[in-house]
Amino acid sequence: MIRNKYVLFIFRLAVGGVFVWAGMMKILDPLDFAQSIANYRAFPRFLSFFLALILPWIEVFCGIFVISGLFKRSGALILSVMTGCFLLLIAVTIFRGIDIDCGCFGSLSSRVDYKLILTDLVLLFFSINIFLSPSRSPS
Amino acid sequence: MPDKGTKRKIIKEMILIISVSVCVGLLANISLIKRYFKGEFSLSFLSAAEFPVVSYITLAEAESLFAQGQAVFVDTRSEEAYQEGHVVGAVNIPFEEFDPGVLKEITLSYDNPIVVYCDGSECQSSTNLAKHLAERDYGDIRVFFGGWREWVNSGLPIE
Numbered sequence: 421m422i423r424n425k426y427v428l429f430i431f432r433l434a435v436g437g438v439f440v441w442a443g444m445m446k447i448l449d450p451l452d453f454a455q456s457i458a459n460y461r462a463f464p465r466f467l468s469f470f471l472a473l474i475l476p477w478i479e480v481f482c483g484i485f486v487i488s489g490l491f492k493r494s495g496a497l498i499l500s501v502m503t504g505c506f507l508l509l510i511a512v513t514i515f516r517g518i519d520i521d522c523g524c525f526g527s528l529s530s531r532v533d534y535k536l537i538l539t540d541l542v543l544l545f546f547s548i549n550i551f552l553s554p555s556r557s558p559s
Numbered sequence: 560m561p562d563k564g565t566k567r568k569i570i571k572e573m574i575l576i577i578s579v580s581v582c583v584g585l586l587a588n589i590s591l592i593k594r595y596f597k598g599e600f601s602l603s604f605l606s607a608a609e610f611p612v613v614s615y616i617t618l619a620e621a622e623s624l625f626a627q628g629q630a631v632f633v634d635t636r637s638e639e640a641y642q643e644g645h646v647v648g649a650v651n652i653p654f655e656e657f658d659p660g661v662l663k664e665i666t667l668s669y670d671n672p673i674v675v676y677c678d679g680s681e682c683q684s685s686t687n688l689a690k691h692l693a694e695r696d697y698g699d700i701r702v703f704f705g706g707w708r709e710w711v712n713s714g715l716p717i718e
Contacts, residue, residue, distance in 0.1 A: 450588055455604040455690075459683045469595055469604070474584035481580055494572035520683075555565070 422549045431546040436487030438543065439499060443479030445525050446472070456523025460513055478502070486550060496550035503544045510537055602704055603686040613689045613700045618713060621674055621703040625715070630672040635684040636707065645707070646676070647716040654688040667692075672699040679708040 422428060446453040454472035457463060463471070478498065485495030513520070513532050521529045522536055530536060585592065594600070599607065602615045616624075624630040625646070632649035634641050641651040650667070667673060673692065677685040689700045703710075711717060 447587070450591060451600075451604045451606055451609075454600070455683070455686065458604060459687070461681055461683070465601070469600065472604075473588045473591070474581050477580040477584040477587070478577060481576055485576070491572050491576065494569045494576060497569065498573055498576060 421552050423553070425553075428550060428553050431550055432486050432489075432492070435496070435499060435543060435546045435550060436483040436485075439479040439483035440487070441483075442525050443476040443483060446476035446523075447480065450476075453523055456521065456529070459518075459520045459523065460509060461516075461518060462509060462512070475502075486547075493551050493553075493555060496547045500544060500547040500551055503540055503547060507537060507540050507544065510540070603683075603702070605686060605690055610690065610693045612693050612698050613702060615704050616674070616701045618703070618705050618709050620701070621676075621705075621710070622713075622715060624672065624674055624701070630674045630701070631667055633667070633673055633675045633688065634707070635675060635677045635688045636682075640678070640707075644711070644717050646710055647718045649676075652688060654684045654691075667697065669697060672701055673697060674701045674703050676703040676706045676710070679706040680704055682706065 422431070450472050453476065454469050457468040457472055458465070479502075482495035482499045485491040486499065510522070510532055514534075518532075520532050522532045523529050524536075605613055607613075625632070632646045634645045634649045634651050635654040636645075636651075637653050638651060641649075641653070645651065675685040675689050675692075677683075685702050685704070685706065689702050692700050
């Protein structure tokens with residue numbers, strides 16, 4: 421577990437920054453994101469739609485909290501769970517042979533492949549460390 | 560790991576964050592939600608207002624277009640699936656949902672209606688190709704939603 425507060429701060433900027441940006445891109449075009457979720461062929465239609473409306477806001481709020489330090493641990497835990505679930509979804513999608521655009525950053529998204537898994541594992545590592553870090557830095 | 564008091568605090572905060580996100584997300588998209596319940600997105604999430612050139616057609620309409628001989632049929636399934644069987648005269652554009660390279664090779668005529676199909680109602684590649692074609696100024700794109708399966712099950716011409 422990483423304890424160095426400067427390293428942790430870099431983690432917070434990285435995780436927070438990625439999720440705020442990714443969330444905002446999807447808030448701007450919810451239908452495009454809904455179609456991206458539908459592309460995974462893993463959810464019923466209504467769930468694809470409502471997830472598309474709600475997930476980006478969770479990303480933005482948690483991203484802001486992680487950067488600002490307010491609700492830092494809860495925000496990081498939510499993002500960790502989301503990233504973990506998404507990793508599972510990617511694995512299943514690749515296994516099913518479904519070749520799609522991940523939908524992570526709206527129209528700038530990358531393909532669902534092993535590089536994406538690696539990127540998300542790094543994000544997960546950062547988020548978990550932020551969650552495990554103490555609420556206040558030792559004086 | 561956090562102690563019990565901290566754990567409860569974190570859980571409360573998580574519930575708060577998610578609840579607020581759900582409320583904001585729903586409120587920010589009230590008009591979309593109304594359109595959803597009116598049935599606008601029952602076949603795809605392509606907004607009809609944004610993509611007026613894309614329409615969804617039934618088997619009967621696809622059959623009629625086929626009989627008239629004016630439309631170009633596009634099969635968006637993989638090359639292997641296409642080789643095994645496709646609508647007579649259909650062109651294969653195996654549309655991986657994210658592959659900008661593929662789009663450079665499209666040489667479809669701009670004058671004819673284009674009928675796009677994939678396997679059936681589960682696959683999304685027909686919708687996704689339709690969206691890309693619309694963005695490239697094709698004027699009349701019809702997504703045959705029932706797809707290959709419905710065509711074959713009705714005994715219509717294949718090769």
